[in-house]
Amino acid sequence: MTLPDPAAAGRAAVEARRARAAVKRALRAGQRGPRDVAERAWQEPESPEGRLRVPEYLGALRGMGPKRVEQLLATLGIAEGKRLGGLGGLQRERVRGWLADVDPSRRPRLIVLAGPTAVGKGTVAQYVREHFPQIRHSVSATTRAPRPGEIDGVHYSFVSDAEFDRMVDEREFLEWATVHNQSRYGTPRSSVQAALDAGDSVLLEIDLQGARQVRESFPDAVLLFLAPPSWDELVRRLVGRGTETESERERRLETAKVELASQPEFDATIVNTDVAEAAREVVERILTAEADSGA
Ligand SMILES: Nc1ncnc2c1ncn2[C@@H]1O[C@H](COP(=O)(O)OP(=O)(O)OP(=O)(O)O)[C@@H](O)[C@H]1O
């Protein structure tokens, strides 16, 4: 018979408390959206989000003091000791309704992050993914071969030419383009539309041709241009990445000149000197756009 290990149980309890505290900190800092946390709690009631007591969750939201939390619990018909993950269907619908009412003007937006090769679009997008999980990212399909370390379905969906043709014929792309005169890349329409319908903004890391197509079909999309601190630094980053041959680098730098000249078409330019700083600026633009009612 295995005896219970009180020390291990104590460590697990401390870990769980820390995880819940991290969720509350992220909510307070605006790094996680209240809807995102609630939906995760309902998908996985045993997750740190699901184990949060409802008053802890509400109390971590901006502008929610203890008095307002108490009143809201009464209005929503939720007992003080209830965990977020333990709410029943009706209570979840009430919380969803309240969250929608709190900020009815918040609109999910399509955000394009474009810019020349090797400026750091992928690096900045990855930083946003890790630090601001409330923002969704689209996974493009491409006919290019995977680089070492790239995972199918995570970095791209790597597809054959025939499969890409089929997706084009069946109108599965929101936009697509042949980039650097070589491989084809496209944004899947269904997953982006599903995220927008669910109330989430989606970040697309795509080329200039794709950005122009998005502007056509989504006039209220926000187009951000990521620029290098200098041309020499751009070349240094491309060479330093070491993933292209000399001829491929030349081809990419030719496209880069055209892309750099297109900056005035964008809503804003963000210079990528420091990754964390550039990522914060991208997120700030997204939050501002979400808060813009468009009136
Ligand atoms: N702010 C920065 N300072 C220094 N190096 C950076 C910075 N941002 C990105 N890099 C580096 O530059 C290289 C190119 O970055 P990345 O692959 O993210 O560019 P990209 O714009 O996605 O390129 P492409 O369009 O060719 O896919 C990488 O080696 C990355 O580590």
Ligand SMILES: Nc1nc2c(ncn2[C@@H]2O[C@H](COP(=O)(O)O)[C@@H](O)[C@H]2O)c(=O)[nH]1
């Ligand atoms: N129009 C689109 N462009 C895309 C898409 N996904 C990526 N890209 C752009 O392609 C180049 C090259 O990317 P790499 O991974 O081969 O270095 C880069 O500018 C990307 O932003 C897409 O779905 N549509």
